[in-house]
Amino acid sequence: MKFTRDNGLSERRGTAAEAKAAQLQAYKAAREAAEPMNAARQAERLAVAAAREQRHAERDRLKAEEKARLEAEAEERQAATEAAARAEIEAREATEKNRISRVLEDEAARKAERDRRYAARKARQG
Incomplete structure (x- = not known):
C-alpha cells in the first residue's frame, strides 16, 4: 500500500511540535503528581540533616567536656606536684633552720660552760 499522505516539511514540523508539546504536558503532569512525594522526601531529608x-x-x-575534664585533671596534677615540691622545700628549710638553731644553741651552751669554768677558776684564784 502506498501512503497517500504527503509528509512534507511543514507537516513533519507540526507533528514534531505536537509531540514536543505532548511530552511537555506529560512531564508537567508527572511532576505535579510526584510533588507530594518530593515534598515528603525533602521533609525526610531535612529531618535526617537536623x-x-x-x-x-x-x-x-x-x-x-572531655577536653575540659582532662585539662582540669592536668591542672590538679600540676598543682599537686607543685604543692609537694613546695612542701619538700619547706621541710628542707625547716630542717636546715633546726640544724642551725641547734648549732647556735650548742655554741651558746659551750660559751656558757666556758664562761662558767673561767668564772670558777677566777673564783679559786682570787
Whole structure:
C-alpha cells in the first residue's frame, strides 16, 4: 500500500511540535503528581540533616567536656606536684633552720660552760 499522505516539511514540523508539546504536558503532569512525594522526601531529608546536626553538636559538646575534664585533671596534677615540691622545700628549710638553731644553741651552751669554768677558776684564784 502506498501512503497517500504527503509528509512534507511543514507537516513533519507540526507533528514534531505536537509531540514536543505532548511530552511537555506529560512531564508537567508527572511532576505535579510526584510533588507530594518530593515534598515528603525533602521533609525526610531535612529531618535526617537536623538529626545529623544534633548528633554532631552532641558529639562536639561531649568532646569539649572531655577536653575540659582532662585539662582540669592536668591542672590538679600540676598543682599537686607543685604543692609537694613546695612542701619538700619547706621541710628542707625547716630542717636546715633546726640544724642551725641547734648549732647556735650548742655554741651558746659551750660559751656558757666556758664562761662558767673561767668564772670558777677566777673564783679559786682570787
